[in-house]
Amino acid sequence: MLKATIDADIFRESIDSVSALVGECRLHVNENGIKTRAVDTSNVAMVSLELDADAFQSYSATEQEIGLDIAKMKNILGMVGKSDPIDLELDAEGKKLSISFRSYRYSISLLDTKTIRKDPNPPNLNLPAVVTITGDALNNAIKAAGVVSDKIALMVDPERSVFAMVAEGDSDNIRLELGQDEVTFVELAEARSLFSLDYLKDMGKVMGRASSVDIRLGIDHPVQFAFTIASDKGRVGYLLAPRIEAD
Amino acid sequence: MLKATIDADIFRESIDSVSALVGECRLHVNENGIKTRAVDTSNVAMVSLELDADAFQSYSATEQEIGLDIAKMKNILGMVGKSDPIDLELDAEGKKLSISFRSYRYSISLLDTKTIRKDPNPPNLNLPAVVTITGDALNNAIKAAGVVSDKIALMVDPERSVFAMVAEGDSDNIRLELGQDEVTFVELAEARSLFSLDYLKDMGKVMGRASSVDIRLGIDHPVQFAFTIASDKGRVGYLLAPRIEAD
């Protein structure tokens, strides 16, 4: 059973955060809220989303799994006004989800959860450097790197207290250095890893709306991004594997 | 003879209403105004437009027929400012139309009216249900249906006083029900017909600007839309044939 009402904007940012990486996902629903965790088709990036029951205007649910076509949900949300409340309701057999707003009522078939990749296990990572940055600054840096390259190195220099992003193209490069005026160093430790901009660009569009993003980094290790949505009643995490740096 | 001045916005909405269905048309001009009626190439939809002489800032004309390339006229109107007055003048032989605004003067060749399909006869229809809705609500419903299907059923349920639109896709559907708060039931009668969204989408963009649209419906019959333009000094009608519902 699932019967809930949610503000259109909150639902939209939740769906967008997942659709940056995957086209379908398995939602774990219980009385405390909704969770999902999914890996992109090439196993390079992982997204996790948790939306608490009190992120909804009203919420009542029993434990179950729902297979959701994220791309279709995005299209439907395109029809919803900015702050319309949306009613979500699962049918008795758990095969259809009804999405109602104003006088409209969509009914969509859910995916068979058996056909969706099984939930990834979050790896046990030791990422010693932790930096907090505004979502806007992070997204701009990702876009600026894309002008000259298809990959970006994220670095922390603990001695100079600098968070740096460097992108090197065939003949050009860009370097961005941010100090304590622009970022918060939650944990200072040496870090340097290289990432593909392909994935970061899509994540960056979503993170660009967050007021702050925590970045966890190591040396040639994955990067982890964490930020809240829904006035802190929801949490999104991205994990991205590093690229091997060729010499 | 035709010599007239018209507000750019009024002329634009007149041309747009016709160009939603056809790329060229035969204008019937006389001292009372301008009329046209045209059927799309696949004979599924018909548009009629009447623009009264007093929709123009100045107007003088004698009876004649003009073959107009609507698509070309749309391009020219793209160059005209929002509220520029436009001067229209036919040359002596009736082969060229001059379109002037500010210091610009376009001269376009008219089409030979013999090469344009002959005027369709409006069918004699008995459409017992009549509903009035805002253009915006109608256009939004058409767009919402397009997310899950390529056809839409328009229905009136006289017992519940409900105007409903239902679109069924392969696995999803959408239902919109509007009661007396949202539409006016001019004539309550049972109605249900299925239509292709292809045509409705283009009509919907034009109707979306109308403050109100009259919809006439029957059972497995065409639908007729009627609305005014030019501060009620012009009238547009659309007629759309039903699709046969397969079981």
Add this chain to the structure above:
Amino acid sequence: MLKATIDADIFRESIDSVSALVGECRLHVNENGIKTRAVDTSNVAMVSLELDADAFQSYSATEQEIGLDIAKMKNILGMVGKSDPIDLELDAEGKKLSISFRSYRYSISLLDTKTIRKDPNPPNLNLPAVVTITGDALNNAIKAAGVVSDKIALMVDPERSVFAMVAEGDSDNIRLELGQDEVTFVELAEARSLFSLDYLKDMGKVMGRASSVDIRLGIDHPVQFAFTIASDKGRVGYLLAPRIEAD
């Protein structure tokens, strides 16, 4: 040596004026400022740009030539905010240009000036008619002509004191006549030449932002456009060869 700071908007309009015609150019740098002159690949149009040292917030340079990839510079400028100051600095060997704004620092490889076409010599032209027009009016006229044709005749009628633009398509034409209310006749003389709209459209987008453009014309001669940028501390010139009018 080159070390300079410039307002992003001024640098952008300088680069845009050149990129309307060519993808790379040779910049002549000395203590007085920066100059370039380039011809498009088909030898039909020429652009010249002069940016005085005092168009920069700070400027110090010695004489040298720089090969610049204009298209790449445009992409980088897309990342810069509207009024960010941009620091430009050449490396010691003159092979890399660093472009810094906020905390970002791009480093781009310069082109070998030997691989860039040699500087065109400006032809010695006698263009007796000179008209001044707002950039906006000029750009609108170019766009309006594009609706019916791919070429435009620019004319001055000294007897009627009229500057006219005429575009003739296969079946349609447009004529724009501007008198002393709308243009300034600096030199009244008979002029009439035909030009390809392909080139004029790209130039028109740049000229559309100029408060005024001087147009110099003759009979079947090139047209010359001149306007200032950077609060009169920079000058742009376009020269466009005429098309031969077929009968």
